[in-house]
Amino acid sequence: MNQDEFGFRVRQALNDGAERLDYRTVLRLEQARGKALALQRRAGPATVRLPALQLATAGAAPVDGGGPWSWLRGAGWAAPLVALAIGFVAISQWQEELEIKRLAALDFAVLLDDGPLDAYADQLFGVLLQAEQKADD
Amino acid sequence: MATREELSEFLAGVERRAFKQAVFAVRDESHALDIVQDAMMKIAEKYGDRPAAELPPLFTRILQNAIHDFFRRSKVRSAWVTLFSSLIPEDEPDADPLETLEATGDTRSESTETTFERGQIVAIIEEEVAKLPARQREAFLLRYWEDFDTAEAAAAMGCSEGSVKTHCSRATHALAKALRERGITL
Numbered sequence: 001m002n003q004d005e006f007g008f009r010v011r012q013a014l015n016d017g018a019e020r021l022d023y024r025t026v027l028r029l030e031q032a033r034g035k036a037l038a039l040q041r042r043a044g045p046a047t048v049r050l051p052a053l054q055l056a057t058a059g060a061a062p063v064d065g066g067g068p069w070s071w072l073r074g075a076g077w078a079a080p081l082v083a084l085a086i087g088f089v090a091i092s093q094w095q096e097e098l099e100i101k102r103l104a105a106l107d108f109a110v111l112l113d114d115g116p117l118d119a120y121a122d123q124l125f126g127v128l129l130q131a132e133q134k135a136d137d
Numbered sequence: 138m139a140t141r142e143e144l145s146e147f148l149a150g151v152e153r154r155a156f157k158q159a160v161f162a163v164r165d166e167s168h169a170l171d172i173v174q175d176a177m178m179k180i181a182e183k184y185g186d187r188p189a190a191e192l193p194p195l196f197t198r199i200l201q202n203a204i205h206d207f208f209r210r211s212k213v214r215s216a217w218v219t220l221f222s223s224l225i226p227e228d229e230p231d232a233d234p235l236e237t238l239e240a241t242g243d244t245r246s247e248s249t250e251t252t253f254e255r256g257q258i259v260a261i262i263e264e265e266v267a268k269l270p271a272r273q274r275e276a277f278l279l280r281y282w283e284d285f286d287t288a289e290a291a292a293a294m295g296c297s298e299g300s301v302k303t304h305c306s307r308a309t310h311a312l313a314k315a316l317r318e319r320g321i322t323l
């Protein structure tokens with residue numbers, strides 16, 4: 001008897017044994033199959049991933065990437081960076097404006113001798129006044 | 138993609154053989170059932186959207202991995218048990234650790250004694266298949282029970298086709314010899 005023939009006969013015996021499984025085992029296998037089928041992975045409709053911050057107008061562009069507004073889709077990721085840069089510039093301008101107003105108020109108060117007493121007690125303020133006086137002379 | 142019916146039909150067709158293969162490997166029906174259930178759930182969850190034709194080799198691979206994982210976990214568990222048991226003083230120095238194994242063997246022989254002659258022969262064959270070295274048994278069952286060709290079996294086992302042929306040949310000779318010694322000629 002050759003190897004394949006022997007294998008075939010063993011196979012018949014093993015199939016016979018598999019058919020003789022007891023009821024409890026068969027039931028457990030059926031339950032396991034039921035659990036597995038409940039978990040079956042389904043291929044759903046193809047999901048389209050969009051950048052979280054993509055501009056709303058990008059949706060109007062054709063899927064193939066053509067059209068006059070297609071550049072907006074590519075620029076979608078840059079929009080938050082641009083907004084951030086504009087924000088920084090605005091804050092910087094606002095801070096500068098506040099500083100100018102503060103210095104102007106101080107100058108005005110000094111000119112009217114209406115500065116706070118604390119200012120005259122400040123050593124650096126005295127140095128500043130002396131320096132300005134020397135410059136005027 | 139495999140439909141629910143196709144997957145169900147596939148699992149129904151392989152579950153008994155898978156269970157038997159797991160029993161041959163781990164020699165415990167309860168653990169074998171757990172292994173088969175894990176393999177079924179994994180193929181449904183991870184590969185349920187694959188075409189039905191791709192399922193057999195995938196399932197075989199998953200089942201073999203599940204069996205290997207079982208042995209890895211057993212090894213780790215036994216290492217911990219050995220460690221703790223060495224710390225605990227023995228209450229019964231005369232206890233025979235092989236008692237459990239002998240009981241398992243008795244159960245099997247009792248069940249074969251009460252079945253028909255064909256059942257007895259099948260049980261002996263299963264017993265001898267279970268005694269084969271793991272890789273030989275794996276190759277033999279894939280080739281002759283799962284009907285895989287050499288290349289498919291090699292892919293499922295993660296080895297070369299030459300190794301599969303060698304394992305099969307050795308398994309066939311060992312099995313034929315063992316059965317002959319027990320008075321069974323196929």
